[in-house]
Amino acid sequence: MKEKRTEKLMEWFVGPYKVKRMVLTNTIELKLPSTIKIHLVVNISRVQLYKPQVEDQKVVPLQLVVIDGEEEYEVEKILNKRKIQERDKFLV
Numbered sequence: 001m002k003e004k005r006t007e008k009l010m011e012w013f014v015g016p017y018k019v020k021r022m023v024l025t026n027t028i029e030l031k032l033p034s035t036i037k038i039h040l041v042v043n044i045s046r047v048q049l050y051k052p053q054v055e056d057q058k059v060v061p062l063q064l065v066v067i068d069g070e071e072e073y074e075v076e077k078i079l080n081k082r083k084i085q086e087r088d089k090f091l092v
Helices: none
Strands: 018-022 027-031 041-042 064-067 069-073 080-084 088-090
Touching: none
Parallel strands: none
Antiparallel strands: 018 027, 027 041, 064 069, 080 088
């Protein structure tokens, strides 16, 4: 059975990736790792300029918690809960 894609939970953009070459006036070829299973040639309307993080912006790294030898993240607060295909999904 094919796994159903949940568009709401998917990332809007992935990357950043470098442009390998311009194929046509409106298409480019990307340098992608072999783990990404998409076509290398994409329309330029699907690509967005990478904006690095703003200088002096505070970055709070998540704290790792080790339980029974496995690394886990401690949840600060559960904001919402919903049931999708008999499974609970949490917004943390």
